[in-house]
Each structure stands twice: as C-alpha cells, then as structure tokens.
Amino acid sequence: MPTHKAKNVVVVGAGPGGLASAMLLRSEGYNVTVIERGGRIGGRTGAIEADGYRFDIGPTFFLYPRVLEDVFAACGRNLWDEVPMVKVDPMYRVAFENGGEIYARSDLKEMQEEISRFSPQDAENLPKYMADNTAKLERFRPVLENEFDSVFDYLRPSVLQSLPMLRPHRSLDRDLQRHFSDPRVRQAFSFQAKYLGMSPFQCPSLFSILAFLEYEHGVWHPKGGCNMVMQRMADIAREDGVEFRLSEPVTKLMFEGDRVAGVETEKGRYVADAVFLNADFAQAMTDLVPEKKRPGWSDAKIASKKYSCSTFMMYLGIEGHYDDVPHHTILLADDLQTNIDDIHAAKKLSDQPSLYVQNASINDDTLAPPGHSTIYVLVPVPHETDGIHWGNETSRFADFIYKRLELVGLKGLRDKVRYEKIVTPDGWRDDLNIYKGATFNLSHNLRQMLYFRPHNRFGDVPGLYLVGGGTHPGSGLPVIFESARISTRLLASDLGHA
Numbered sequence: 001m002p003t004h005k006a007k008n009v010v011v012v013g014a015g016p017g018g019l020a021s022a023m024l025l026r027s028e029g030y031n032v033t034v035i036e037r038g039g040r041i042g043g044r045t046g047a048i049e050a051d052g053y054r055f056d057i058g059p060t061f062f063l064y065p066r067v068l069e070d071v072f073a074a075c076g077r078n079l080w081d082e083v084p085m086v087k088v089d090p091m092y093r094v095a096f097e098n099g100g101e102i103y104a105r106s107d108l109k110e111m112q113e114e115i116s117r118f119s120p121q122d123a124e125n126l127p128k129y130m131a132d133n134t135a136k137l138e139r140f141r142p143v144l145e146n147e148f149d150s151v152f153d154y155l156r157p158s159v160l161q162s163l164p165m166l167r168p169h170r171s172l173d174r175d176l177q178r179h180f181s182d183p184r185v186r187q188a189f190s191f192q193a194k195y196l197g198m199s200p201f202q203c204p205s206l207f208s209i210l211a212f213l214e215y216e217h218g219v220w221h222p223k224g225g226c227n228m229v230m231q232r233m234a235d236i237a238r239e240d241g242v243e244f245r246l247s248e249p250v251t252k253l254m255f256e257g258d259r260v261a262g263v264e265t266e267k268g269r270y271v272a273d274a275v276f277l278n279a280d281f282a283q284a285m286t287d288l289v290p291e292k293k294r295p296g297w298s299d300a301k302i303a304s305k306k307y308s309c310s311t312f313m314m315y316l317g318i319e320g321h322y323d324d325v326p327h328h329t330i331l332l333a334d335d336l337q338t339n340i341d342d343i344h345a346a347k348k349l350s351d352q353p354s355l356y357v358q359n360a361s362i363n364d365d366t367l368a369p370p371g372h373s374t375i376y377v378l379v380p381v382p383h384e385t386d387g388i389h390w391g392n393e394t395s396r397f398a399d400f401i402y403k404r405l406e407l408v409g410l411k412g413l414r415d416k417v418r419y420e421k422i423v424t425p426d427g428w429r430d431d432l433n434i435y436k437g438a439t440f441n442l443s444h445n446l447r448q449m450l451y452f453r454p455h456n457r458f459g460d461v462p463g464l465y466l467v468g469g470g471t472h473p474g475s476g477l478p479v480i481f482e483s484a485r486i487s488t489r490l491l492a493s494d495l496g497h498a
C-alpha cells in the first residue's frame with residue numbers, strides 16, 4: 001500500500017458506494033474515516049436481523065461481480081474467497097397473472113426451450129439478442145467506467161462510438177420488439193427496468209444490457225444475503241486501517257472559502273482534504289450543504305428532477321418452508337401498462353400491482369432458525385406523493401398483498417408468519433434519509449444520465465466527490481461500485497497522485 005499520501009478523506013455514509021470507496025481510498029494510501037448515520041453498515045444493502053431471521057433490506061440479486069472483483073483485487077483480496085456465493089439457476093421465475101410462466105435459465109438452449117412455449121420465432125432470436133447486447137456492453141463499458149464532467153466528454157471517441165447503439169429515442173420495450181414479438185417474452189427481458197425504479201415503456205433502450213448481464217454472468221446469492229457482501233467489505237476496510245464511526249449523522253459540511261474542509265457531527269469535527277458523499281444525493285445536498293454553496297444544484301433544481309418509484313416492503317419470518325416457490329419470483333400484473341402508469345403517472349396505488357418475492361431459504365439455511373424460513377416481498381409503488389397517506393393505507397395494502405401472494409404459490413402465508421416488518425415510502429424517507437422515499441434514486445432518463453447526472457467530482461464544491469446511486473453511472477450495485485472507482489481516480493488525479 002502506498003503511504004506517501006498522508007491525506008485525510010472522510011466518507012459520509014457506509015452504503016455500497018461508501019464502502020467500496022473506503023476500500024479503494026485506503027488501498028491508495030489515504031487516511032479514511034467512514035461516518036455513518038445508522039447503527040450498522042450497508043445502507044439500503046444492509047440487513048434486518050430480528051427474532052433469529054435475517055433479511056436483506058434492499059438488493060437481493062447480486063449481478064455482474066466483475067467490478068467488485070476488481071475492488072477486492074485492489075485491496076489484495078479475492079472476492080470469491082472472501083464472500084461465499086451460489087449461482088441461482090433457474091435465475092428466477094417470471095409469472096404472468098394472465099397465465100403462464102417463464103423460468104429464466106442461464107443455459108441458452110434451455111432458455112430457448114422456455115421461450116418457445118410462447119413463441120418459437122422469439123426463441124430463435126435469442127442468440128441475436130445476446131450478440132447485439134454483447135456488442136452494446138463492449139461499446140458502452142468505457143462510457144460507464146469514466147466520469148462525465150463536461151459536455152465535451154460526449155466527444156470522446158468511446159462515447160461517439162457508443163451513441164448509435166444508445167438509440168436515445170427508443171424505449172427498452174420498443175427496442176426489444178426488434179427481437180421478441182410476444183409481449184410476455186419482452187416483459188421477461190424488460191422487468192429489470194424496475195432495478196432502476198423505471199418503466200420498461202420509458203426506460204432508455206440502453207438498459208437491455210441489464211437482462212443480458214444476468215444471462216451472461218449469472219444471478220448470484222451471497223450466503224446470508226447481499227448484506228453479507230457489505231459486511232465483508234467493511235471488515236476488510238477495517239482490517240486495512242479504515243476508521244468507522246457508526247450512529248453518528250453528519251450534520252453539515254465544513255468549508256474553507258468554497259472548498260470543503262471536512263464534516264461536522266454532534267460528536268465532533270472531522271477535518272479532511274476531501275469528502276466522499278455516499279448519502280442519498282438529493283437529501284444530503286439539501287440537508288448538509290448550504291444552498292449558496294451549490295449554485296448548480298439549488299433546492300428548486302433538486303425538487304424539479306425526476307425520481308424513481310418507491311417500494312412497499314414486507315419482511316416475513318415464517319414457521320415452515322415453501323419448497324415449491326423458487327428463490328426469486330416476479331409476478332407481472334395482467335394489465336402491466338396500467339400498473340406502471342399508476343406508479344409513474346397517476347401516482348396512485350394499483351388495484352393490480354406487480355410484485356417480487358424472494359424465498360431465499362430454499363438455497364440458504366442461515367436466514368432463519370431450523371424449521372423456519374424468510375419471505376421478502378417488494379411491491380413497486382409511487383414515491384412520496386400528496387395523494388397517498390401511508391398512515392391510513394398501510395394495513396389495508398398489506399392485507400391486499402397477502403391475498404395476492406397466493407398467486408405465486410404462497411398459500412396460507414399469513415397463518416405462518418411469526419415476524420413481520422413493513423416498510424413504506426415514508427419509512428425509506430425517515431429511516432434511511434431518502435429523498436421522497438425514492439428507493440432507486442434519481443431516475444435514469446437521458447436527461448438525468450451521463451453529463452446530466454450529478455457529477456462524481458461535484459463541480460460546485462472543490463474537494464467534494466459523489467459516490468452511490470445518485471451520481472454517474474447510476475443506481476444498481478455494479479455501477480455504484482464503479483462510481484467509487486471513478487471518484488477515487490479523480491481524487492488521486494486532483495491531488496497529483498495519479
């Protein structure tokens with residue numbers, strides 16, 4: 001580890017972006033202190049532990065380990081030795097309310113057989129879809145791996161080459177029509193837009209790479225859940241000398257002139273040469289940085305941005321097991337378009353919501369006491385809006401979802417529940433400091449991506465760098481880890497260490 005860089009860096013927030021940054025910054029020889037508001041690490045990728053049950057708070061799909069492999073390697077570790085993981089196959093079940101289901105299989109021949117039950121022609125087109133997306137990812141990788149500080153970055157050769165493949169005015173669903181004619185097949189390759197909290201009918205076509213990444217690199221389950229990856233990252237950072245301060249909210253950033261000079265908490269002041277902000281971008285800017293210090297990001301501008309949907313969550317510890325319910329199930333509503341319009345346009349609770357269920361205990365016996373298992377339910381809902389009062393709605397909506405879960409095979413679930421925790425958009429806002437409770441951060445439309453997303457090197461405040469879902473490249477674990485790489489590189493370059 002280089003030691004010549006005796007500079008202090010404070011990381012605000014111990015979410016995935018903050019933890020990856022801490023590891024990378026320390027491997028570069030900086031003195032790193034991570035300050036976290038909550039009592040535990042991981043942020044939205046943390047754990048809920050109660051009554052002997054263990055749940056992931058947020059991410060349950062661990063995808064595209066390549067970026068994290070590099071982060072571990074930079075710290076002299078091997079991800080696969082450090083974090084036990086199993087490949088989930090079939091990767092997931094997509095159940096259609098109007099009949100039928102597709103088991104997504106990583107073996108392409110088997111996947112073609114699945115698709116041919118819906119459309120033999122679509123099955124034949126699968127190799128072409130894979131080839132197109134291999135090329136798309138290769139072209140786009142340099143764009144995702146580098147900062148977008150200036151409009152002139154659009155003129156970089158790698159960007160210019162990738163633009164024709166971006167098809168900016170085409171939605172994900174429309175792009176998939178080139179390959180798949182059956183709407184259910186398209187839905188199985190586009191529901192992943194929900195990982196970004198977006199509608200497949202509006203999400204940019206670039207994001208066809210999300211499903212592709214699953215087929216190409218697999219869907220992984222870290223033993224104990226994705227939160228265990230965070231735990232190991234924090235442990236490694238600690239072993240390497242990073243200091244952690246938990247249960248200590250940062251209350252403001254300190255300045256010397258326009259430059260950031262550290263952070264303040266109720267317990268003290270931390271002087272720093274640079275600050276890495278991992279806390280939710282919109283909320284942290286509003287709370288921690290005086291408006292006059294950020295002319296490019298006034299409160300009004302932040303409020304005017306588009307935000308992702310939120311999620312209604314049920315974390316259920318149950319007596320018994322559902323051995324016939326797969327690890328991951330996505331239930332897609334009969335009238336998917338109306339369900340999506342309800343979330344993103346009408347901003348109301350759907351009469352017929354799509355939802356996701358995780359029954360991870362079938363592959364992992366560490367999540368519950370013997371004879372018990374865990375069920376995790378995620379229902380996409382509008383982010384905070386005047387029209388929905390969760391104080392009045394929560395118990396009605398939960399009753400409704402319990403009934404709906406019978407559609408995916410969870411019969412008699414309620415009688416088996418021994419632990420129940422429900423989180424609404426209000427909970428995301430209050431417990432994790434998430435602006436509007438928008439769980440997947442700023443939306444990923446083209447007006448809020450690349451140069452138009454808050455920059456990794458936050459231009460208004462010298463010395464301040466952003467990491468996490470609110471900056472470039474975006475929300476989702478692999479790109480969040482990428483943001484840590486980009487910001488670490490930028491800091492090293494700004495300090496003349498690159």
Ligand SMILES: Cc1cc2nc3c(=O)[nH]c(=O)nc-3n(C[C@H](O)[C@H](O)[C@H](O)COP(=O)(O)OP(=O)(O)OC[C@H]3O[C@@H](n4cnc5c(N)ncnc54)[C@H](O)[C@@H]3O)c2cc1C
Binds near residue numbers: 014015044480
């Ligand atoms: C329900 C759900 C499901 C998801 N599923 C997936 C998935 O399957 N796959 C995937 O790739 N991604 C998924 N995501 C998206 C994304 O990967 C995670 O949300 C991820 O945790 C975001 O990471 P982050 O680095 O932006 O920081 P966060 O996880 O938001 O962490 C930020 C941290 O900053 C802390 N903080 C906030 N304010 C302060 C302050 N003032 N002082 C100190 N600390 C502060 C917070 O307490 C938090 O710990 C999911 C998200 C959610 C919510």
